[in-house]
Amino acid sequence: xSEIFDxxxxxxxxxxxxxxxxxxxxxxxxxxxxxxxxxxxxxxxxRDALGQAKTGxxxxxxxxxxxxxxxxxAVPCQALILAPTRELATQIYRELREWSGKGGPxxxxxxxxxxxxxxxxxIEKGATIIVGTPGRVxxxxxxxxxxxxxxxxxxxxxxxxxxxxxxxxxxxxxxSKIKCDHQTIFVxxxxxxxxxxxxxxxxxxxxxxxxxVADALTVSQVSQxxxxxxxxxxxxxLLHLLTHTEPALTLVFCKxxxxxxxxxxxxxxxxxxxxxxxxDLNQGKRNRxxxxxxxxxxxxxxxxxxxxxxxxxEGITHIINFDLPEDPEIYVHRIGRTAxxxxxxxxxxxxxxxEGQRLTExxxxxxxxxxxLEYPDFEPRYKSDxxxxxxxxxxxxxxxxxxxxxxAAAEDTKTIDPSLFPGGVVPKGPPPKTLGSRLRSxxxx
Ligand code: ADP
Ligand code: MG
Numbered sequence: 001x002s003e004i005f006d007x008x009x010x011x012x013x014x015x016x017x018x019x020x021x022x023x024x025x026x027x028x029x030x031x032x033x034x035x036x037x038x039x040x041x042x043x044x045x046x047r048d049a050l051g052q053a054k055t056g057x058x059x060x061x062x063x064x065x066x067x068x069x070x071x072x073x074a075v076p077c078q079a080l081i082l083a084p085t086r087e088l089a090t091q092i093y094r095e096l097r098e099w100s101g102k103g104g105p106x107x108x109x110x111x112x113x114x115x116x117x118x119x120x121x122x123i124e125k126g127a128t129i130i131v132g133t134p135g136r137v138x139x140x141x142x143x144x145x146x147x148x149x150x151x152x153x154x155x156x157x158x159x160x161x162x163x164x165x166x167x168x169x170x171x172x173x174x175x176s177k178i179k180c181d182h183q184t185i186f187v188x189x190x191x192x193x194x195x196x197x198x199x200x201x202x203x204x205x206x207x208x209x210x211x212x213v214a215d216a217l218t219v220s221q222v223s224q225x226x227x228x229x230x231x232x233x234x235x236x237x238l239l240h241l242l243t244h245t246e247p248a249l250t251l252v253f254c255k256x257x258x259x260x261x262x263x264x265x266x267x268x269x270x271x272x273x274x275x276x277x278x279x280d281l282n283q284g285k286r287n288r289x290x291x292x293x294x295x296x297x298x299x300x301x302x303x304x305x306x307x308x309x310x311x312x313x314e315g316i317t318h319i320i321n322f323d324l325p326e327d328p329e330i331y332v333h334r335i336g337r338t339a340x341x342x343x344x345x346x347x348x349x350x351x352x353x354x355e356g357q358r359l360t361e362x363x364x365x366x367x368x369x370x371x372x373l374e375y376p377d378f379e380p381r382y383k384s385d386x387x388x389x390x391x392x393x394x395x396x397x398x399x400x401x402x403x404x405x406x407x408a409a410a411e412d413t414k415t416i417d418p419s420l421f422p423g424g425v426v427p428k429g430p431p432p433k434t435l436g437s438r439l440r441s442x443x444x445x
Pocket of ligand 1: 056
């Protein structure tokens with residue numbers, strides 16, 4: 001059985017039909033993923049649903065396709081989809097618009113950092129499905145530009161992020177203002193017991209809970225390793241990895257915006273062209289970086305956790321955790337930016353001498369064993385030998401204990417086995433090295 005796709009069923013079997021089916025087919029979808037096969041019929045049946053499925057397994061279509069089928073084109077503002085970042089909301093909007101096509105319900109985005117005019121105009125023209133970030137949605141609702149009177153569906157993508165402390169109040173306010181009878185659909189790759197309890201407060205009693213993450217929270221197509229490293233050596237090690245292996249498109253995650261800036265500058269000073277994205281950049285810059293990323297016009301993007309959730313960009317081959325995230329759930333989302341829809345990818349994490357415990361927590365949450373990666377030709381200047389403390393039991397599981405060389409791990413992304421892509425979209429080759437050589441000087445451009 002495929003880990004991601006339900007090769008036994010088709011979208012027609014799930015109850016989708018007509019133009020929508022044709023549009024999904026032109027998007028290259030052959031078989032539904034497991035979460036789609038389970039969630040779509042539940043949503044079509046009108047039930048509230050809480051869905052947990054691994055990163056890159058098509059949760060957007062799982063909630064988006066039934067909305068497109070059921071929404072009445074003639075009625076504005078029938079569905080509200082909330083996402084934690086503007087970039088993710090925009091991505092959801094784009095996918096839905098593609099599936100909905102010319103004849104389907106109209107979609108609009110309502111996100112911060114952009115002018116009000118166009119967004120209000122799209123709502124006034126009768127957009128049926130609204131995709132937005134909580135702040136701007138609240139704002140336009142209070143300005144009476146975004147009515148909730150017709151809402152039949154409220155969707156929270158990345159529900160655990162939406163219900164954590166940062167957004168919880170906004171979400172509570174928004175959901176409590178929906179007075180008419182509506183269906184709620186919440187999804188994420190990580191849903192703890194606590195989040196589930198909170199989520200249920202906003203849902204009807206007969207919530208259908210769907211969990212397609214039986215074993216691990218991360219997909220097996222991502223090859224995960226850690227590299228012990230003193231913090232003072234991290235930038236040199238990163239530079240070493242980026243210049244001694246040939247990853248096509250690497251996303252480097254740092255904990256703080258100041259580190260993102262510092263690391264980007266360091267790489268650029270050492271002739272590796274790198275770009276940065278974090279919340280302190282204005283929206284225009286964020287949009288330009290996202291566009292470059294989507295067009296494959298950059299090779300190294302250093303990011304804060306702004307980019308950790310939901311983003312689906314073809315060709316991201318490597319994730320490097322320059323800093324381990326404080327919250328193990330973030331690790332799952334960060335490395336989920338690679339190895340999407342059945343493709344493969346590589347995730348490397350730098351682990352400082354006193355971070356062994358944190359790595360173990362990540363392994364526990366994700367349900368995977370992360371092994372050490374050798375980097376023989378790198379000369380550390382500072383001691384990092386403590387690394388991870390393993391229990392005797394872990395040490396005695398030899399089948400899972402191996403260490404790979406950096407180049408061997410990078411090779412993982414180069415083999416393409418079509419049987420891994422029963423869903424339809426088989427990449428023609430390894431993701432393109434879009435700009436040719438990795439080493440280039442900024443002055444040369
Ligand atoms: P998730 O939200 O679970 O992380 P996404 O919804 O972003 O995943 O989908 C990941 C990628 O898989 C997207 O590029 C999407 O177009 C693609 N995809 C979704 N469903 C299918 C399918 N049934 N067959 C092939 N590709 C799919
Ligand atoms: Mg998603």
